[in-house]
Amino acid sequence: MNYTIIALNALKDNYIWLIHDGQNAVAVDPTESHVVEQYLQQHNLSLKVILLTHNHPDHTGGVKALCERYAPTCIDNFVQQLADGQMLNLADLDLSVKVLLTPGHTLEHVCYLVDDKHLFCGDTLFGMGCGRVFTNDFVAMYSSLNKIKVLPESTLCYPAHEYTANNLRFITSVDTNHLYYQDYAKYLLMKLSSTQNSLPTVLADELHYNLFLRCNDPKVWAMVGTKCGELISDEENCFVALRQLRNTF
Numbered sequence: 001m002n003y004t005i006i007a008l009n010a011l012k013d014n015y016i017w018l019i020h021d022g023q024n025a026v027a028v029d030p031t032e033s034h035v036v037e038q039y040l041q042q043h044n045l046s047l048k049v050i051l052l053t054h055n056h057p058d059h060t061g062g063v064k065a066l067c068e069r070y071a072p073t074c075i076d077n078f079v080q081q082l083a084d085g086q087m088l089n090l091a092d093l094d095l096s097v098k099v100l101l102t103p104g105h106t107l108e109h110v111c112y113l114v115d116d117k118h119l120f121c122g123d124t125l126f127g128m129g130c131g132r133v134f135t136n137d138f139v140a141m142y143s144s145l146n147k148i149k150v151l152p153e154s155t156l157c158y159p160a161h162e163y164t165a166n167n168l169r170f171i172t173s174v175d176t177n178h179l180y181y182q183d184y185a186k187y188l189l190m191k192l193s194s195t196q197n198s199l200p201t202v203l204a205d206e207l208h209y210n211l212f213l214r215c216n217d218p219k220v221w222a223m224v225g226t227k228c229g230e231l232i233s234d235e236e237n238c239f240v241a242l243r244q245l246r247n248t249f
């Protein structure tokens, strides 16, 4: 399938990602049906598949209406119980889609890796951040992020929210070596001011600059420890402390 991936803006800061080949389309987390329908109609597309990363209403809001209208295949770990590494066979679409189980934000959260290159990561990884741990299972969330970290560095990541600018502010409040972020921050803010969209983000950049992916670095333990006033001496505690700091930022 020769396809393009586009971002549809929805709600306050959500993205609905749409993959299409000029004829058939896949929607990821279609929270508002009218946004998707409008695009499908304008471009004469037929909706074949819905991929859901998790079952929060700001991701699933449009599913019912879209299913009634287009009868797509709906992939939802909340309903079907997918397996880690499972390859999805999507009717009519020549796409390779691999499931990564990524619990932490919710228990059923999954990411979808399309053609070993495009990662639809829902509320697990954000530009310069990660999702809230609603399950309180920080160990699970941390290992979900580690699952993403080992993908090829050229992987393009498509989170479901535009939180990058705020996440950047948070990260540079913890790591005060602003020089380190200067060029990347400039690039991000330029991209945001010209397109209002910082995504997708390249995994290599996240590995460099996203503190949530750098919790295995003792230098990061020191900065997080200073910020929260605790002694941090391992990567999981570093992740918990960092995520808790972000909750109250």
Ligand SMILES: [Zn+2]
Pocket: 054, 056, 105, 123
């Ligand atoms: Zn969510």
